[in-house]
Amino acid sequence: MKIISSETNIDFMGKIKMTMTISGLVILIGLGSIALSGGLKYGIDFAGGTLIQLQFKTPPDIEVIRDGLKTIALGESTIQEFGSKRDILIRIQRSEEKLEAVGSKVRNSLGGKFNKEDITVERVEMVGPKVGRDLREKAILSILYAVIGIVIYISWRFELQYAIAAIIALAHDVLVTLGAFSILDKEFTLVIVAAFLAIIGYSLNDTIVVFDRIRENIRRRGKNTLVQTINASINQTLSRTILTSGTTLMVVMALFFFGGEIIHDFSFALLVGILVGTYSSIFIASVFLVYWDSRR
Amino acid sequence: MYRDLKWKIPLILVVILGSVLLAYPLKEKISLGLDLQGGMHLLLEVKVEKAVEASLERLADDIKRDIFDDDLELDRIKASYEDRQVNVRMVDTLDLPPVKKILDDGYPFFSLAREDSDGLGLVYQLSADHVEQIEQNAVSQGLETIRNRVDQFGVSEPTIQVQGERRILVQLPGIKDPERAINLIGKTARLEFKLLDEEHSLEQALSGNVPEDSEILYQRVVDKETGAVTKEPLLIRKRTVLTGETLTGAEVRFDSDFNEPYVSLTFNSVGAMIFQQVTRENIKKRLAIVLDGNVYSAPVIQDEIPGGRAQITGRFNSAEARDLAIVLRAGALPAPVVILENRTVGPSLGKDSIEKGFTSIIYGSLLVVVFIIFYYKWSGVIAVTALFLNIVILAGALAYFGAALTLPGIAGIILTVGMAIDANVLVFERIREEVRIGKTVRAAIDAGFSKAFRTIVDANITTFIAAVVLFQFGTGPIKGFAITLCIGIAASMFTAVFVSRAIFDATMSQRKLDKLSI
Numbered sequence: 001m002k003i004i005s006s007e008t009n010i011d012f013m014g015k016i017k018m019t020m021t022i023s024g025l026v027i028l029i030g031l032g033s034i035a036l037s038g039g040l041k042y043g044i045d046f047a048g049g050t051l052i053q054l055q056f057k058t059p060p061d062i063e064v065i066r067d068g069l070k071t072i073a074l075g076e077s078t079i080q081e082f083g084s085k086r087d088i089l090i091r092i093q094r095s096e097e098k099l100e101a102v103g104s105k106v107r108n109s110l111g112g113k114f115n116k117e118d119i120t121v122e123r124v125e126m127v128g129p130k131v132g133r134d135l136r137e138k139a140i141l142s143i144l145y146a147v148i149g150i151v152i153y154i155s156w157r158f159e160l161q162y163a164i165a166a167i168i169a170l171a172h173d174v175l176v177t178l179g180a181f182s183i184l185d186k187e188f189t190l191v192i193v194a195a196f197l198a199i200i201g202y203s204l205n206d207t208i209v210v211f212d213r214i215r216e217n218i219r220r221r222g223k224n225t226l227v228q229t230i231n232a233s234i235n236q237t238l239s240r241t242i243l244t245s246g247t248t249l250m251v252v253m254a255l256f257f258f259g260g261e262i263i264h265d266f267s268f269a270l271l272v273g274i275l276v277g278t279y280s281s282i283f284i285a286s287v288f289l290v291y292w293d294s295r296r
Numbered sequence: 297m298y299r300d301l302k303w304k305i306p307l308i309l310v311v312i313l314g315s316v317l318l319a320y321p322l323k324e325k326i327s328l329g330l331d332l333q334g335g336m337h338l339l340l341e342v343k344v345e346k347a348v349e350a351s352l353e354r355l356a357d358d359i360k361r362d363i364f365d366d367d368l369e370l371d372r373i374k375a376s377y378e379d380r381q382v383n384v385r386m387v388d389t390l391d392l393p394p395v396k397k398i399l400d401d402g403y404p405f406f407s408l409a410r411e412d413s414d415g416l417g418l419v420y421q422l423s424a425d426h427v428e429q430i431e432q433n434a435v436s437q438g439l440e441t442i443r444n445r446v447d448q449f450g451v452s453e454p455t456i457q458v459q460g461e462r463r464i465l466v467q468l469p470g471i472k473d474p475e476r477a478i479n480l481i482g483k484t485a486r487l488e489f490k491l492l493d494e495e496h497s498l499e500q501a502l503s504g505n506v507p508e509d510s511e512i513l514y515q516r517v518v519d520k521e522t523g524a525v526t527k528e529p530l531l532i533r534k535r536t537v538l539t540g541e542t543l544t545g546a547e548v549r550f551d552s553d554f555n556e557p558y559v560s561l562t563f564n565s566v567g568a569m570i571f572q573q574v575t576r577e578n579i580k581k582r583l584a585i586v587l588d589g590n591v592y593s594a595p596v597i598q599d600e601i602p603g604g605r606a607q608i609t610g611r612f613n614s615a616e617a618r619d620l621a622i623v624l625r626a627g628a629l630p631a632p633v634v635i636l637e638n639r640t641v642g643p644s645l646g647k648d649s650i651e652k653g654f655t656s657i658i659y660g661s662l663l664v665v666v667f668i669i670f671y672y673k674w675s676g677v678i679a680v681t682a683l684f685l686n687i688v689i690l691a692g693a694l695a696y697f698g699a700a701l702t703l704p705g706i707a708g709i710i711l712t713v714g715m716a717i718d719a720n721v722l723v724f725e726r727i728r729e730e731v732r733i734g735k736t737v738r739a740a741i742d743a744g745f746s747k748a749f750r751t752i753v754d755a756n757i758t759t760f761i762a763a764v765v766l767f768q769f770g771t772g773p774i775k776g777f778a779i780t781l782c783i784g785i786a787a788s789m790f791t792a793v794f795v796s797r798a799i800f801d802a803t804m805s806q807r808k809l810d811k812l813s814i
Contacts, residue, residue, distance in 0.1 A: 001671050006732055053645070096635070101475035103640065122645040124474070126638040131339060142769035149761040157754055194704055194774045197766045198711060198781070201759035205715070208758060209722065212751040240718075240725045243671070247664045247721070248714030254660030255710050260652035262331075263703055270711070 004239035012234050012282060013227045013290065019283040023172060030179015037182060043189035044125060046139070048132035050074075050092040051125040052106050057118035059085035068110040083261030087122070095128045102126060139193040146197060150204060158211060161292045166207045169285035173203040176276045177269055186265050195266045199273030202248070206241060206281035213237050214286065226293050230286045238282070245278040301805065304798045311790070312685060315692025325695040327453075328469075329702030329776055332650050334643035335469035336477060340442075340633040342462045347434035347631035348427055349377045355403065355422075356382050362398050371416065380422040381409060389415040434631040435462050442466060442481055444626035449480055449619075463636065474640045476619060484588050484632045485623040487540030489574070489606075492582040492594060493531045501531045509534050513584070515591035516610075530591055532584050537574045539628075542567025546624035548617045549607070557617035558609040559624065568604025576600040587620075653706035661713050668717060672724055674813030678799045679720035682791040686716045689787040690780065697783075702776030712784025715759070719792030722748040722755075724814055737812045738804060745797050752793060760785050 034040060044051050062079050065088060069077060075094040082089035096102060103121035110119060127135070147167060154163035174196060181188065213233040221229045252274060256267035319325050330337050356375040359382065363370045371385040384395060392411075395418060399406055405426035409419045435458055442464060443456045455467035471477050493510040501512055511534055514527040545562040563571055574583070575597050584594040585608050592610040612620065665683070669676040690709065694701060727744030735743060760782060767778035803809075 001673075003671075006729075055644075098634070101478050102638075104475045120642060120644065121474075121640075122642045124638060124640040126635065128636040130341075131637045138769050142765050145769070146762045146765040149765060150758050153757060153761060190770075190774055191704055194766060194770065194777045197762050198777075201762035201781075202715070204758040204762075205718070205755040208755045209751055212754060216747075236729070237725075240721050243721045243725070244715070244718040247667065247717045248711070250663040250667065251656075251660030251710045251714040254656040254663065255707060258652060258656040258659055259707070260649055262649060263653075263707060266704065266707060270707075 002239065003242055008235050008238060009231070010235060010238075011231060013231050013286070015283070016287055020287065023176070023280075023284060027172070027175045027179060030175060030182060033179060033182040037185075040178070040182060040188045041185060042132075042136075043187035043192075044091070044095075044127045044132070045190040046132050046136045046188065047093075048095045048127050048129035050095055050102055050127075051123070052090045052092070052103055052121065053082060053123035054088045054090065054107070055120045055122050056086050056088065056114065060088065060114060062088070064113050065090075065110060068113045069106065072105060072109045074106075083264075087261070095126050135190060139190065142193070143197065143200070146200060150200075154204075154208070158215060161289060162211050162215075165285050165288035165292075166204055166211065168288050169207050169280040170200055170203045172280045172284050173199055173273055173276045177272045180272050181269070186268070189265070191263075191266050192269055195269035195273065198270060199277060202274055203277035203280065206244070206277050207285045209240065210234055210237050210281050210286065211289075214289065227290055230290065234282055234286065241278060241282060245274060248274055301798060301801055304794070305802070308795055308798060312688060315689045317692075318695040319688070319691035322691065326691065327698070327700045328646070328650070329700040329705065330467060330469055330639070330646075331641050331703050332646045332653075332701060333469055334471075334641050334646035335467065336471050336474050337637070337639040338466040338468075338478070338481065338635060339459070339637035340464045340466065340482070341636050342435050342438045342464060342629075343632045343634065344431035344434045344462050345377075345631075348380065348422075348430050349375075350631075351430050352377065352380060352382065352422060355406075359384065359399065359403065362402060363395060366394060366398065368394060380427060382406065382420045382422075383417060384420070385412070385417040387416070392416070392418065431462065435464070437630045438633065439464055441627050441629050445480055445622055448622045448626060449477065451477075464633070470643065471640075472643070476615065478635070478638075480619050480623060482633055482635065483623050484629045485540070485626075486588055486628045487543070487624060488536045488586045489538040489571075490536055490584050490586055491533045491574075491578060492584055493533050494581060496531060498529065498531045502529060506531075513586060513589060513591050515584075515594060530584060530594055532586070532591070532594075537583075538563075538567060538570050540624060541628070542570070543624060543627075546621040548614065548621050551609070556609070557612065557614045558607050559617055559621050561606045561608065561624070563604035563606070565604070568602070571604055571606065572600060572602045649703050653703060657706065657710055657713070660710050664713060664717060668720075672814055675724055675727075675800075678796050679717060679724070679792070681799065682720060682796045683713065683716055685795055686712065686784065686787045686791040689791065690783050693783040693787065694780070697779065699779045700776060701780075704774060705776030705780045708777040708780030708784065711781065712788065716784065716788035716792060719748075719752045719756070719788055720796060722752055723792070723796070727812070727814055731812065731814070737809045740812065741800055741804070745793070749793060752789065756785050756789055 062081075065079055069079075069090070074092045077090055077092045079088060079090050081087065090106065101124075103124040107116060107119050107121055110116070147170070151163045151167060154166055177196070177199060181192070210233060213236055214230055217229045217233050218226075224232070249271070252267055252270045255263065256271055259267055352375040356373050360370065360373050363373075363384075368391045369387040371387050373385070374383045375381075376383060386392060386395060392415065396408070399408075399420055403420075405423045406420040407423060409421040411418055439456060439458055446454050446456060446466070446468065451468045451471060453469060455465065457465050459465045466481060468477055493507060496507045496510065501507065501510070506512060510531050512529050513532050514529055517526050517528050518524070519526070542563045543561055544564045547560050548557050549560045550557055578597050579599065580596060582594045582596050585592045585606075592608050608620070665680050668679050672679060687709070690712065723744050726748045727740050730740035730743045731737070763778050763781040763785065767775055767782060770778050
């Protein structure tokens with residue numbers, strides 16, 4: 001069985017103008033959205049704050065919860081359903097250093113409106129501003145170190161220009177995914193950073209397979225131009241690219257649909273990242289190899 | 297021709313057997329992260345500056361006593377927290393040299409910072425080394441105390457460790473009552489006995505006229521009938537007559553009349569002596585029992601109390617009394633702590649996450665398995681076998697490294713399933729290409745594996761670098777994701793390249809194939 005015929009010969013490099021425009025636009029829209037909403041929407045991991053997940057025996061009225069919370073003066077809070085009508089997520093901007101169990105405090109405050117026995121505190125996450133700052137620094141550093149390590153490795157195995165082209169493709173994938181997060185108003189948390197690092201790994205993996213074929217074909221390219229060689233390489237690896245993305249997408253979809261609410265945004269990031277990563281390894285990464293070559 | 301199978305097959309069997317042994321039974325060998333089994337993750341910061349202040353105060357007291365012992369006339373002595381200095385002022389300039397001698401001989405960690413121009417005052421500076429030592433002690437003793445308390449509370453496999461300079465990480469898996477745990481861990485539990493100031497009027501003090509040596513503290517009073525809580529102010533002398541440091545025991549007892557719990561205290565010999573003396577000298581006066589600045593009770597001393605026993609009554613329920621006894625036994629924290637980070641997951645949510653995680657692993661893997669076999673036929677079966685082995689090795693490695701499985705970790709396994717198949721796809725696509733250009737089955741397999749190998753290494757190492765960095769910098773659940781990804785990548789190199797090659801070779805050695813099912 002074959003998805004891609006071995007005779008496939010699509011002129012990918014001929015579509016540069018179109019794909020670059022599309023990518024450029026998508027990234028611009030994403031960046032615009034980030035700029036308009038005043039930066040990324042940090043979750044409590046990075047911004048500090050408190051998050052409380054409650055489960056009610058019967059679906060509660062959110063307004064009643066809001067009224068109940070007013071009695072304990074938590075500051076600005078948002079209340080929303082989390083996966084089901086019975087699961088409620090409360091986010092509070094403030095974080096409390098004092099030694100107290102916020103979860104039970106919130107549960108107690110709702111005691112007058114609901115039967116306390118019907119409420120379970122499923123999860124409490126409280127991150128103080130100091131830790132938030134630390135985690136933010138760590139996240140940025142980890143992405144930076146990962147990129148540096150990878151550039152060094154690729155430059156050693158290939159050439160510097162391959163490394164730079166791979167990093168551009170990677171930046172493309174990360175930017176598009178970031179934009180998608182901003183447009184859909186999703187929160188940026190520690191787990192999402194992990195997803196981004198996975199995307200980085202995946203995007204590079206995909207790009208490198210293509211580059212590897214280009215490197216192999218360049219040695220025996222004869223009279224073919226670089227553009228022809230690259231086109232041939234992308235075509236030769238096309239079925240692998242589609243297959244691997246396909247199988248990876250299958251499992252990520254399973255995670256997205258069955259993995260539960262807590263991991264939903266994580267799988268969403270992976271889903272977008274893998275789709276974009278596949279696209280960029282076909283259309284974006286190699287473009288920059290041609291660009292450098294034409295300047296020589 | 298296939299001679300190297302003679303060592304390849306045993307090696308593969310050993311790896312599989314080893315992994316199975318390491319990981320079986322799964323439930324015992326692979327520990328679950330806090331997010332899956334429920335539990336509490338607390339990051340505390342020790343307020344070390346409070347320990348420095350307390351120690352400065354104590355040193356000032358010691359100096360004062362030494363000056364009195366030498367019959368010198370002290371004007372006043374004052375500790376200044378911000379500069380970490382002690383200011384001594386004498387009445388007579390002649391007394392300055394002996395004071396200098398007291399400090400130089402007995403307090404080597406103080407150095408003379410300056411003298412007042414009128415010749416009556418001296419300012420001593422606490423050395424930075426000593427401050428640092430106090431801070432370090434506060435953290436290490438705090439850790440020890442918290443460990444004691446947690447041990448007595450009874451949590452299986454707690455993690456309690458210092459992080460950075462002044463942070464303490466506490467992880468309590470499977471804890472049912474987070475509120476109690478927080479109270480137990482975070483309470484400073486500084487127990488002090490102080491006499492009430494009965495010479496001055498409480499009313500005047502409440503209107504802002506507090507005598508210099510006294511302070512207003514509050515006692516929590518619960519009305520038995522209505523359950524209403526009121527705070528009763530008391531005027532209490534600042535001087536502490538006895539602290540919890542002299543305690544040797546604290547136990548919950550029940551009052552024989554009302555069956556109400558109280559905490560019975562036992563002092564060591566020094567404490568017992570002081571307690572006896574204080575009670576003898578202050579009969580008919582009130583003695584307040586103060587814990588972390590709150591008055592628990594302030595009974596009237598009826599008689600001299602020998603034998604070093606006392607009790608704290610304060611209208612608490614038996615769980616509160618039990619926890620109070622625990623913290624008193626374990627000792628006070630040398631400095632208060634605050635919560636920097638708290639992540640608590642209830643057991644039912646954890647269970648829910650495991651179920652959902654495994655459901656997605658099963659559905660995802662099934663999809664991949666069906667697809668790959670459909671697409672690559674017999675070779676697909678080999679790839680699926682390799683994939684299955686990959687998961688077995690992953691489980692064995694997780695057990696070996698003692699890495700906890702977290703929800704992101706499950707995601708890491710899923711991602712591994714997706715990506716492990718990639719190595720086989722690379723090889724198979726290459727073999728198909730080689731078959732297409734007319735190579736024999738054997739030559740095509742040879743070329744396919746060897747040509748794809750370099751690509752697989754390069755592609756996997758880059759992902760590996762990202763995963764290792766993630767492991768270095770990530771915390772908690774993220775680490776779980778990174779470690780499964782790392783192991784998954786390494787295992788997939790082994791299974792997809794080495795194992796599936798061996799299976800191909802083994803099949804080929806049995807019979808000669810003209811056509812490859814791929």
